Amino acid sequence: SGFRQRTASVLDEVKDSYAAIARKASRRDQQVLEQYLQSVRDVERDIDQFNAQGNAARDAKLRQIEPLRAANNLAERTAAMLDLMALAFWTDMTRVSTLMMAHTESRSTFEFLGINDELHMLSHFVRTRNRSSGLDGYDRINLWYISQFARFINRLKALPDPEGNVFDNSAVLFGSGIKHGDYHSVSDLPLVLAGGGGGQIQPGRYVEYPNLPNGNLHLKLMQIMGVQRDQYGNSTGVLPGISEKANLPPRYVDDGTWKITKEDDKQIAVKGLLKISVKPDDLNLYLVQLSGGKELEIRPSFGNVHNIRLDASVGSLVQLEGETTVKNGRKTITKITRIKRL
Numbered sequence: 154s155g156f157r158q159r160t161a162s163v164l165d166e167v168k169d170s171y172a173a174i175a176r177k178a179s180r181r182d183q184q185v186l187e188q189y190l191q192s193v194r195d196v197e198r199d200i201d202q203f204n205a206q207g208n209a210a211r212d213a214k215l216r217q218i219e220p221l222r223a224a225n226n227l228a229e230r231t232a233a234m235l236d237l238m239a240l241a242f243w244t245d246m247t248r249v250s251t252l253m254m255a256h257t258e259s260r261s262t263f264e265f266l267g268i269n270d271e272l273h274m275l276s277h278f279v280r281t282r283n284r285s286s287g288l289d290g291y292d293r294i295n296l297w298y299i300s301q302f303a304r305f306i307n308r309l310k311a312l313p314d315p316e317g318n319v320f321d322n323s324a325v326l327f328g329s330g331i332k333h334g335d336y337h338s339v340s341d342l343p344l345v346l347a348g349g350g351g352g353q354i355q356p357g358r359y360v361e362y363p364n365l366p367n368g369n370l371h372l373k374l375m376q377i378m379g380v381q382r383d384q385y386g387n388s389t390g391v392l393p394g395i396s397e398k399a400n401l402p403p404r405y406v407d408d409g410t411w412k413i414t415k416e417d418d419k420q421i422a423v424k425g426l427l428k429i430s431v432k433p434d435d436l437n438l439y440l441v442q443l444s445g446g447k448e449l450e451i452r453p454s455f456g457n458v459h460n461i462r463l464d465a466s467v468g469s470l471v472q473l474e475g476e477t478t479v480k481n482g483r484k485t486i487t488k489i490t491r492i493k494r495l
Contacts (some may be wrong), residue, residue: 185313190239193311228265231301239308243319248278248378251282254298257331260314266293276334279458302327306347321349325375336462342367346395352397353377365392406464407472413445421486422474422495429467439463441473451486452476461492470495 206419216383224426231254238250255261259272268275268290275281275291302325316322328344331337347353354377362369368388374396375382393399405426415422423441428448430438439451472493475486 160361160372188312189240189243192243195236201403206291210454227261227263228297232304235301235305236308238311239305239319242323243312244313253314254301257329263290263294263297266290266297269291273334279335279464285305292467299327302345302347309348312373314398316351317349319491320347324350324354324377325350326370333464336465338465341468344370346370350377350396355396355398358399360394360401361404362392362394362401365389365403370395407444409444411442411470413443413449414472419476420474420476421477421484422472423486424472425449425470426470427466427469429464441471449486450480450483451489452480453487453489457488465488466489466492466494 160280202483234252240250241247241250255272257273261272263272270281270290272294275287278291280289281287281291284364289455306320306325307401309323309325310318312319313475314322326344327347328342330342332342339368340354346354347356349356366387366389368386369392372382372385372388372390373392375385376391377396394401411425413421413423423443425441425443428442430440437452439453441449441451443449458464472495473486473489474491475489477484478487479485
């Protein structure tokens, strides 16, 4: 870019100051300075690589469309942005940073992953699970995003701080504003909170918070960062279990009542925990977990799954009724006529 050409390298601007400081610094401080300079070199290298891949025709086309729609160099751009965020935290240029890696209507394609379908289309995974990319492609895209999150965490861990490292003294929230692409559900969001928060976050746990607003989490994070607020958005209080153990009771406990309650040759009523198959070669399989560990198979049509919003109940205790048939010697539910979350 013109700016890049005018400024050449940031390192050129600071080399004299660096040499003067390095002569007076301790061995440990010299190592920190060198690590910082190497980080700047890495970011500049990423920017140079991105610029080197550009051409006038491509740049003219990119200027005509929404930037987030163009996935050209997405991997390189994402890595550079995350490295800049890490450097900004380490050098105390900012205490807060947000990166939207994709919005909810992203039309990006991921050719570098071998996926040519749009992310938005694949996010409607109930109706697209049988496409060539389908659920496998959607999973691979999500895994790529998560790998970038992991890369950022490792970057923060590699940057020393007076007490531990930058990761130890940060709170990093990763997630999405929508849970289910087909049903556009915005409740029961899966989120990852990483970092030590300066000793105020207890990591390494999985905690469920049924029926609590997302604002409670953000309010807690604000207070951890020293912001004196008692309300944020739709918050109803401070989310427990962040700085201490949550001590929340299990959401569902097998009490022995998860069983078939009514059954004949073609109809069934059952109570149990609804699950979905995670086998990539069997994507239309749902399961009802019964007491004692037994499972009942559900293999409904796409229309049935979509009309009753079946995926919205996955992970919940349900009472359902349906039509059955025998497949491979096993009684299988082929159509759900009624479902209720308990």
